[in-house]
Amino acid sequence: MAAEGVRVEQRHGKARVRVGRVWRQGGDGSHHFVEWNVSISLLSHCLSSYHRDDNSDIVATDTMKNTVYVKAKECGDRLSVEEFAILLGNHFSSFYPQVYTAIVNIIEKPWERVCIDGKPHLHGFKLGSENHTVEATVQKSGALTLTSGVAGLALLKTTQSGFEKFVRDKYTILPDTRERMLATEVNASWRYSYESVASIPKKELYFSEKFMEVKKVLMDTFFGPPETGVYSPSVQRTLYLMGSAVLRRFPDVASIHLKMPNIHFLPVNLSTKENPSMVKFKDDVYLPTDEPHGSIEATLSRITSKM
Numbered sequence: 036m037a038a039e040g041v042r043v044e045q046r047h048g049k050a051r052v053r054v055g056r057v058w059r060q061g062g063d064g065s066h067h068f069v070e071w072n073v074s075i076s077l078l079s080h081c082l083s084s085y086h087r088d089d090n091s092d093i094v095a096t097d098t099m100k101n102t103v104y105v106k107a108k109e110c111g112d113r114l115s116v117e118e119f120a121i122l123l124g125n126h127f128s129s130f131y132p133q134v135y136t137a138i139v140n141i142i143e144k145p146w147e148r149v150c151i152d153g154k155p156h157l158h159g160f161k162l163g164s165e166n167h168t169v170e171a172t173v174q175k176s177g178a179l180t181l182t183s184g185v186a187g188l189a190l191l192k193t194t195q196s197g198f199e200k201f202v203r204d205k206y207t208i209l210p211d212t213r214e215r216m217l218a219t220e221v222n223a224s225w226r227y228s229y230e231s232v233a234s235i236p237k238k239e240l241y242f243s244e245k246f247m248e249v250k251k252v253l254m255d256t257f258f259g260p261p262e263t264g265v266y267s268p269s270v271q272r273t274l275y276l277m278g279s280a281v282l283r284r285f286p287d288v289a290s291i292h293l294k295m296p297n298i299h300f301l302p303v304n305l306s307t308k309e310n311p312s313m314v315k316f317k318d319d320v321y322l323p324t325d326e327p328h329g330s331i332e333a334t335l336s337r338i339t340s341k342m
């Protein structure tokens with residue numbers, strides 16, 4: 036809507052609402068625990084709050100924050116972070132007449148059950164490394180887009196990687212190699228093909244299981260078999276193989292975005308005039324770096340023939 040010649044496109048929400056939830060329902064006395072960081076953004080008809088001093092259509096962001104805790108309390112059974120995001124999105128877009136779209140982002144911390152003396156602990160957890168992310172967008176109609184992801188999956192292999200026959204010009208120094216370290220921190224997000232809240236699988240913890248499986252396919256493809264590995268001719272090629280393996284394996288994944296920085300481990304060579312080979316690099320001593328790093332990303336989806 037335009038007033039006084041000014042168009043307003045707006046949204047509002049609450050960011051970074053932190054909640055921990057324990058379920059003490061295991062028959063064996065085991066507890067389950069999740070920690071979520073929830074961000075909510077609502078698209079709603081509340082232009083009068085921008086155009087005039089009229090807040091009568093605003094859903095207070097404080098109320099959104101409270102809702103996260105109320106809904107966490109109401110979830111008496113364990114559920115996946117995806118289900119919780121959809122549940123919240125569904126609530127906001129259906130409960131308030133003026134809200135037409137709810138976008139819910141959640142980051143789940145990787146709390147993992149510890150093993151003590153080889154036995155899973157009933158109520159002890161330790162923090163792992165990579166986060167599980169989700170974005171659920173729910174329309175008032177029940178239309179859904181659901182994207183899950185893994186963030187900060189740091190992977191490294193000490194061999195079976197090279198980079199050669201690239202563009203060589205007057206600014207190029209990098210030599211061709213078939214022997215280098217390959218290190219990255221994978222950020223992946225994949226969109227599921229479910230297009231409505233009603234159509235998501237009813238199976239308990241379906242998306243939690245998928246998350247583990249997708250992560251496994253990504254890692255298996257990156258590393259190859261344990262004894263032999265698999266040769267990577269470039270980050271680009273490895274990224275492509277990882278993404279296409281996910282599309283091949285999971286029919287309900289419609290597309291996947293992969294961001295894989297090439298984190299460089301530089302060969303160390305040290306010399307003086309007196310000692311020209313103080314340290315001579317033989318694929319053994321490296322200088323680890325954070326920056327600069329190569330930045331390589333791509334989105335992969337299936338080509339569907341239009342018949």
Ligand SMILES: O=c1[nH]c(=O)c2[nH]c(=O)[nH]c2[nH]1
Nearest residue numbers: 198209268269270271297329
């Ligand atoms: O796998 C790689 N891809 C590149 O695009 C690139 N560029 C570069 O300098 N090293 C590498 N390695």
